[in-house]
Amino acid sequence: MNDLTGWMRTFVTVADAASFSRAAARLELPQSTVSRQVGALERHLGAALFKRTTRSIALTSEGLAYYEGALRALAAIDEAEAAVGLHRALGGQVRLTAPLTLAQSRIIAMLADFQRVQPRIEIDLRVSDHALNLVSDNLDFAIRVGAIGDSRAIARRIGTARRVMVASPAYLAQRGTPSRPVDLAGHNCLSYSLLATGNKWALGNHPPVDVSGTFRADSPDALRAAALAGIGIAVNARWLFEADLAAGGLVEVLPEHPPQDMPIHLVMPAGRYVAARVRALADHLIVAFAADPLLRSQ
Structure with a gap:
């Protein structure tokens, strides 16, 4: 890598991180080296690329213009190198x-x-x-x-999270198995607190159903454990429950009304x-x- 290309990559990293120290950590270089390379680039260009204060840095108008050009230039360099070195190991x-x-x-x-x-x-x-x-x-x-x-x-x-509604056999034996989405109103439904829709469950083409329950968690693993323990009915991605469904620790609820994919x-x-x-x-x-x-x- 020649000096100018190296300086350019360092400059872009500093601009992205908005910090010399964070850029140094990202590049795995001493902060003094990062500062020296940016300074060398500024001297080469004859322009200040950053406004520096004791607490922050920001791109100057010249720095912003150079940043946009540097992104295009570095992308072109990478594409050109890849065209003649497809089998070269990256690092x-x-x-x-x-x-x-x-x-x-x-x-x-x-x-x-x-x-x-x-x-x-x-x-x-x-x-x-x-x-x-x-x-x-x-x-x-x-x-x-x-x-x-x-x-x-x-x-x-890049993909789709296929979701499923599950409960333990013990829970269903005690509380009964829902046969329609409206039946969920009479069940203890486990809530995933990071889900934006909250206590409204969207099931297939059925209108969203209001549910309630005595257990909520911000972890899918915690919901899985709660369902296995027989606390109530849970909804989450199928990959979370696939082993338990195969082993019989959990069973699918309302399979004809699957939760909407994400x-x-x-x-x-x-x-x-x-x-x-x-x-x-x-x-x-x-x-x-x-x-x-x-x-x-x-």
Whole structure:
């Protein structure tokens, strides 16, 4: 990598992170090296790229114009290098986040397949059912289920979360098995507190049903445990319950009225330069989701 290309990549990283220290951590370089490279670029261009204060930095008008051009230039460089080096192993770190149960049941196996092909790429996976901030948490991208809260982010739909309603045989033996969606009003329905629709369950083409219950949690694993313990009826992604359904610990409720599916998106921060290693992993996951019958969009 020549000096100018290296300085340009460092500048883009600082602009994305809005911080020299965060950029240094992302690049795994000393902060002094990052500052020196940006300073060298500014001297080369004869222009100040950042407004610096003791607490923050911001792009100058010249910096903003250069940033937009740098993104295009770096993308072109990566594409040109890829065209003549398709089999060259990539290196560096990719940071991503995904929901816990989806990561455990599907994504980690996909990442293992990827690292067998690209063993020099390090993966930093943050598993969380809460939507982490891609910029402040220094993440390259996220896999998210459901609605995308940040309208500024770049989102690509890569799959579908097929959901199912379940309960334990013991619960149904005690409380009875619902035969119609309206019967749920007489049952203890377990609530997933991170679901935007709250206590309204959308079941197939049936109008949303108001439900209530004595248990709520912000973790799908906690809902699964509660359902297995016989507390009530739960709704979540099929991948969460598939082993329990196969073993008989849980049974499907109202299979003729399945809960509405939810979209799965790959989300990236808007305007950020996408390194070749990040693009390679994102593309791998897109293909892997499309090949999984439980995840692919119909």
